[in-house]
Amino acid sequence: MGVVSLRERKRARTRQAVVDAAVDLFERNGYEGTTVADIAAAAEIGTRTFFSYFPSKEEVLFPEADVRVRAALTAIDNRSPSEGPAEVLVRALREVTAESSEITGPTARLRMRLMREVPAILGRGLQIQLDGQRQIARHLQAAYPDSLDAVSAAALAGALTGAVTGALLALFEDPDRPDDPEELKMAVERATEIALAPWTASADGVREESRA
Known part of the structure; x- marks a missing residue:
């Protein structure tokens, strides 16, 4: 891993300040009642500087949109010979939830609520x-050409993203559920394991047959 420069650290801090300011303003004033200028002022930057970090107001709610995707691609690239595609995806999700709050943090909770209220989001x-x-x-499909075609690979990827989204909707809509990040992470991982279980069972069956 390369050394992060001072400039990169400063950009990361400013970017996070923009996200934090936007989340606070959206919660207090509503999405429609908050402007880019409001967010920039709260983050102590100019409006032009805001657009060097995010192309639009709604993009602030997706600050790490590619985290899950990059984690999945990296997990696939670094797979062990014994790992099937479903196992790789479950491992990727575990690694994401362990390292980032992108899925279960305050921004995620607000994002899921606003997705139900604001068509653009x-x-x-x-x-x-x-x-x-x-x-x-x-x-x-490229990593597992002998066991996956385009349709089955798409089904696996859809099961992963659908399980995460469905679990978060259920979790965040439950007013009685404690706002415990660790509990949320475990629930999302469990949902993913359930969604991908048929593929894991199928892979286990293939391995048993190959040993017979």
């Missing part, structure tokens, strides 16, 4: 999800 969220599914599916 819903549209952007679905676009990001579909783009990620395509990337993961293509990478899976």
Whole structure:
């Protein structure tokens, strides 16, 4: 891993300050009641500087949109000979939830709520999800050409993203559930394991037959 420069660290801090300011303003004033200028002022930057970090207001709600995708692609590339495609995807999700709050943190909770209320955010969220599914599916098929075709690879990638999204919707809609990040992470991982279980069982069956 290379050394992160002072300039890169400063950009990362400013970027996070923009996200934090936006989340706070969206919570207090609503999405429609918050402007880019408001966010920039709260983050103590100029409006032009805001657009050097995010192309639009809704993009602030997806600050790490590619984290899950990059984790999945890296996990596929670094797979062990004994790992099947479903096992690789479950491992990738575990690594993401261990290293980042992108899925279960305050921004994720706000994002899921606003996706139900603001069409532009819903549209952007679905676009990001579909783009990620395509990337993961293509990478899976290339990595497992003997066991996956285009349809089965797409089904696996869809099961992963669908399980995560479905679990988060259920978790964040439950007013009685404690806001415990570790509990949320475990619930999302469990949902993913359930969704991918048929593929894991299938792979186990193939391995048993090969040993017979």
